[in-house]
Amino acid sequence: MPQAVTALPEYTLVRSRRRTLALEITPSGQVIVRAPLKMSRARIQAFVLEKAGWIRAHLAQARRQNQLAAQAGKLTKEELSNLRGALEPVLRQRTAHFAAKLGVSYGKITLRCQRTRWGSCSAAGNLSFNCLLALAPPEVLDYVVVHELCHRKQMNHSPAFWREVAAALPDYPARREWLKTNGPVLLARLPDE
Ligand SMILES: [Zn+2]
Incomplete structure (x- = not known):
């Protein structure tokens, strides 16, 4: 098959005081290229062209996920509140279970129906979880x-932190991958506000 001429994918350029080029596809399907302040346009374009295949594959994946989310439909406020109610006792039980196993304490547990994160842990040990985890x-x-x-144990994402996670859940990479791949589909089901 003759090779089609590769078109330069559309992208948003963000320059900052960094040393290397980086590529990111947002869940909404935006291509972001991060580049050092003084790098030439030509070099950046060559980089984007070189990654055109990867960009197309990831854009197709983002589109599929958005389609799946659209098919599944937006959740209503009532559905969200039901999910939250169903998740809360399970979450409390799982947190108590793993805290005992890891030998750590924690403070309050809060459930939030939010677009930005799956969970968080404050310096005081208060935990927050996304109610979409019910799905x-x-x-x-x-x-x-x-x-x-x-x-x-580790208030960061250092290798030491990941060693702690791996000790408790040796197969955590697959679980984390599931969230990376399917998480955006769940998040897209939150009602627009
Ligand atoms: Zn973290």
């Missing part, structure tokens, strides 16, 4: 719980 497989919920509880 994720139980193994994925456990991963988010363990992730946040491991921040009670």
Whole structure:
């Protein structure tokens, strides 16, 4: 088959005081190229052209996920509140279970229906979880719980932190991957506000 001429994909350029080029596809399907302040346009374009195949594949994936989310439909306020109610006792039980296993304490548990994150852990040990985890497989919920509880030992994402996560859940990469791949589909089901 003759090779089609590769068109330069559309992208948004963000320059900053960084050393290397980086490429990012947002869940909405935007291509962002991060580049050092003084790098030439030509060099940046060559980089984007070189990655054109990767960009197209990831854009197709983002489109598929948005389609799936559109098919599944937006959740109503009532559905969200039901999900939250169903998740809360499970989450409390899983958190207590893994906290005992890891030997860590924690403060309050809050459930939020939010677009930005799956969980968080404050310096005081208060935990927050996304109510959309109710729609994720139980193994994925456990991963988010363990992730946040491991921040009670390491308040960062250092190799030491990931070693703690791996010690509790050796197969955590697959669970994390599920969230990376399918998480955007769940998040897209939140009602627009
Ligand atoms: Zn974290």
